[in-house]
Amino acid sequence: MKLGRDVTLAGLEVGLLTMKKGEFSRFLLNPQYAYGEMGCPPFIPAAATVLYEVHILDYLDSGQADAFIAKSSVGFH
Numbered sequence: 606m607k608l609g610r611d612v613t614l615a616g617l618e619v620g621l622l623t624m625k626k627g628e629f630s631r632f633l634l635n636p637q638y639a640y641g642e643m644g645c646p647p648f649i650p651a652a653a654t655v656l657y658e659v660h661i662l663d664y665l666d667s668g669q670a671d672a673f674i675a676k677s678s679v680g681f682h
Contacts, residue, residue, distance in 0.1 A: 607667070607670055608621060608622065614634065614638065614639050614640070615638050616632060616634035616635070616638025616639055617632060617634065617638075617639075617657055617659075619638075620632040620657070620659070621659065621661075624659070624661045625661065626661055626662070626663055626664065627661065627662070628660070628661050629658070629659070629660045629661075630658075630659050631656060631657070631658050631659075632656070632657045632659065633654065633655075633656050634654065634655050634656075634657065635654055636652045636653060636654060639653065639654070639655045640653060640655065
């Protein structure tokens with residue numbers, strides 16, 4: 606996923622931006638930072654507080670990610 610584009614939960618994106626390679630974190634997100642008052646039926650109820658557990662194994666900076674995506678999409682149209 607690419608931060609600023611593919612992450613749809615504000616709280617998760619903010620949390621990911623604080624992490625380093627190899628780090629494990631838990632993020633407990635209030636509804637306004639997760640799925641809001643409507644939730645995501647049928648899996649996430651309305652006004653749900655959600656817990657994400659994230660382990661960052663590795664990542665690329667934005668320029669490296671764009672180059673990787675461009676290179677890996679050649680011939681897959």
